[in-house]
């Protein structure tokens with residue numbers, strides 16, 4: 001058996017596996033057409049006579065030359081490459097056919113070759129992400145590097161695992177799933193990657209040695225949970241992609257890799273019932289929302305006989321909304337239903353960080369509590385980003401570049417540095433962006449805001465930040481017309497504040 005692998009353009013031909021792939025995706029090809037292609041590729045540059053082709057491909061049958069032409073036409077169709085435009089198979093009249101492309105022949109090592117990869121098996125059903133997974137698979141066929149970005153617990157790993165199972169069957173060498181959570185030191189990333197890719201790990205695994213071993217593989221690699229070792233991961237990914245034409249990479253991270261050719265896809269929360277109608281919804285209506293379905297499933301697993309009824313449906317809808325449709329927050333809330341009941345949980349959510357504290361023992365440490373999930377992101381910020389994030393906790397509603405510049409900046413932290421940090425916080429999925437009628441605004445999720453306000457207590461200039469915010473709100477109230485007041489989110493928050501909901505925000509001075 002010929003263990004070589006031939007590559008030309010975006011194609012890779014493996015006689016051993018009987019497979020032709022284009023950009024990592026298997027191309028459907030009949031047995032005869034495959035053998036004709038292999039013969040032409042093996043003798044690239046030479047004119048291969050019709051007689052030679054027939055003898056090799058139809059050794060014991062008499063074949064009409066038209067039959068061969070049909071197969072050649074089919075091959076040409078499969079090999080059409082808009083990047084080069086030039087045909088791969090040339091007809092030399094009266095003599096035969098010639099394969100006209102630069103073909104590289106590689107010799108595959110016998111050991112270490114892997115055709116299917118053992119992936120972690122998800123223990124629970126993925127809810128509400130079918131179309132996201134489908135769309136990502138389509139996009140991954142075109143893009144060699146994609147990153148799923150979103151806040152902690154939103155479901156990036158769960159979705160990436162579902163995608164990995166699909167990719168495993170689509171690449172000749174399968175799909176490798178590499179969880180980088182445990183790599184606390186960026187220097188350990190090459191070892192972790194090499195081990196997962198089944199490349200011998202030496203005392204000093206270099207990126208070059210990984211690249212060399214991967215050159216001929218035809219596979220997908222999922223790099224999961226990259227944010228804490230993002231620079232090193234981006235470096236490895238770029239190096240692999242540049243030298244291995246048949247490898248596609250999917251990364252999950254709370255922020256983009258910012259690597260060459262990366263396509264970033266945000267992951268948003270699971271759909272929740274809309275606030276304005278949730279109060280009147282029945283059990284049948286609320287369970288159609290994936291956030292509610294997840295909540296119901298997780299509660300039913302711990303509370304015997306739990307079900308959604310018309311009576312508890314509105315409360316559950318409101319709860320899922322307050323949890324922002326975040327699957328981890330929903331799971332943590334579900335784990336407390338036995339103790340607090342749904343209504344009790346809803347009340348307790350005003351102090352959500354203290355209540356969402358009972359994660360699965362087997363889940364990663366950062367998923368044990370919601371505070372731990374936010375700690376993980378917070379620890380990765382630089383000092384300026386930490387200060388700005390904590391100060392953003394003063395905003396009860398949407399905020400803008402202007403309001404941030406006025407309230408967060410001070411004599412120690414200038415406006416450009418604050419705006420820069422704000423943009424980084426958006427990239428790191430701690431601050432959400434809303435775009436309405438061409439207006440860009442920012443927002444902290446309620447639970448993230450609670451966390452930011454906890455951090456603000458450690459800011460020596462916290463009282464000044466509160467004072468500036470109070471003055472800003474006061475000026476807004478004074479200056480706004482009634483119409484502006486009812487349309488502007490920060491004005492609406494002001495009215496709530498004036499109405500006595502404010503805690504610790506001085507409105508005078």
Ligand SMILES: Nc1ncnc2c1ncn2[C@@H]1O[C@H](COP(=O)(O)OP(=O)(O)OP(=O)(O)O)[C@@H](O)[C@H]1O
Pocket residue numbers: 124125126127128129150151152153154155156157158159225252253254294327328331363366367373
């Ligand atoms: N669509 C879903 N259906 C069912 N469970 C889900 C779904 N999405 C997430 N979960 C559950 O929520 C929890 C958090 O999900 P996951 O680990 O995928 O989040 P993540 O975005 O990767 O978080 P991190 O940023 O911390 O890595 C897990 O326990 C997972 O099982």
Ligand SMILES: [Mg+2]
Pocket residue numbers: 156157158224225252
């Ligand atoms: Mg994850």
